[in-house]
Amino acid sequence: MENNNHLPDLDKLVDLDKVIHERVRLGIMSALTAPQELSFIEIKGILNVTDGNLARHLRILEENGYITAEKKFIGRKPNTSYKLTNSGKEAFKDYITRLEKLVRDIQID
Amino acid sequence: MDKEQAFQDIKYIREIMATSSRYTNLSGIASITSGLVALLGCAISYWVLKENNLSPEEIRLFEHTSASYPLAITWLLVFIISVLVNTYFIARNAKKIQQPAISSLSKLILFALSPSLIVGCFLTFFFAKQGKTDWIPIVWMIFYGLGVWSAGMFSVQEVRRLGAAFIFTGMLTLLFFLPHVLLLLAISFGGYHIIYGVSLIRRYGS
Numbered sequence: 001m002e003n004n005n006h007l008p009d010l011d012k013l014v015d016l017d018k019v020i021h022e023r024v025r026l027g028i029m030s031a032l033t034a035p036q037e038l039s040f041i042e043i044k045g046i047l048n049v050t051d052g053n054l055a056r057h058l059r060i061l062e063e064n065g066y067i068t069a070e071k072k073f074i075g076r077k078p079n080t081s082y083k084l085t086n087s088g089k090e091a092f093k094d095y096i097t098r099l100e101k102l103v104r105d106i107q108i109d
Numbered sequence: 110m111d112k113e114q115a116f117q118d119i120k121y122i123r124e125i126m127a128t129s130s131r132y133t134n135l136s137g138i139a140s141i142t143s144g145l146v147a148l149l150g151c152a153i154s155y156w157v158l159k160e161n162n163l164s165p166e167e168i169r170l171f172e173h174t175s176a177s178y179p180l181a182i183t184w185l186l187v188f189i190i191s192v193l194v195n196t197y198f199i200a201r202n203a204k205k206i207q208q209p210a211i212s213s214l215s216k217l218i219l220f221a222l223s224p225s226l227i228v229g230c231f232l233t234f235f236f237a238k239q240g241k242t243d244w245i246p247i248v249w250m251i252f253y254g255l256g257v258w259s260a261g262m263f264s265v266q267e268v269r270r271l272g273a274a275f276i277f278t279g280m281l282t283l284l285f286f287l288p289h290v291l292l293l294l295a296i297s298f299g300g301y302h303i304i305y306g307v308s309l310i311r312r313y314g315s
């Protein structure tokens with residue numbers, strides 16, 4: 001294992017969704033699966049990433065229609081909140097299913 | 110190797126999901142303050158009962174108003190002060206760590222709490238009217254315990270322990286300690302909150 005910050009090259013073994021198969025984006029999708037919605041600051045706290053890095057990956061997920069952003073304010077500070085779209089939920093479910101299948105197949109081998 | 114990688118991936122998803130669904134903005138100081146306010150409420154109640162020469166099971170809400178009204182006002186104030194103190198410290202902590210005071214998770218927790226609170230309020234009024242005043246603290250212990258236990262599903266172990274302690278104390282009081290219900294009220298709402306608050310501060314530092 002060369003680098004702990006990178007996800008294993010599972011996408012080469014099995015057809016995993018490239019949009020989700022990246023450590024920060026997988027983290028965002030996982031975090032948004034449990035509660036209904038989370039703010040930028042909440043996600044940042046859960047994943048321990050920098051503002052710039054998080055913003056970049058949130059934008060990629062948003063552009064792919066997996067999450068939606070809604071501008072909100074805490075006092076006067078802007079704090080956008082994010083939630084999964086239906087297609088985002090489907091994509092994440094599909095990702096997990098493929099991952100599960102992969103583990104099962106390996107165990108049979 | 111491949112298997113190891115897939116497991117690592119799944120483990121990561123599971124960890125993130127657990128972290129994002131656990132509420133950790135708890136305040137030990139707020140809990141200790143609530144405990145002290147509850148103790149004060151018990152002391153006032155003891156004094157009101159003594160002045161009126163009544164024991165808890167003798168009071169009817171609309172008959173013995175010289176005792177029932179001061180008691181009702183005292184405990185309503187205890188409730189309001191506790192809610193305000195907790196709201197203040199939670200909002201302050203949230204601001205400190207730059208989190209919204211009302212997160213989606215806290216909404217979920219309020220939703221989990223609400224049935225126990227509503228039934229608890231309903232039974233309080235019902236027993237007060239029926240003259241089962243000595244059962245009211247037991248209603249509070251059991252239904253508050255149920256609410257805290259449910260809320261604890263979204264939080265740390267200490268919260269669930271607090272809930273369980275209240276539920277058991279309520280049931281044991283009903284079985285064995287009904288004549289000493291005021292003392293048990295002081296031990297639970299006063300003592301348990303203080304112990305819980307101290308353990309939060311020792312474990313998490315707030």
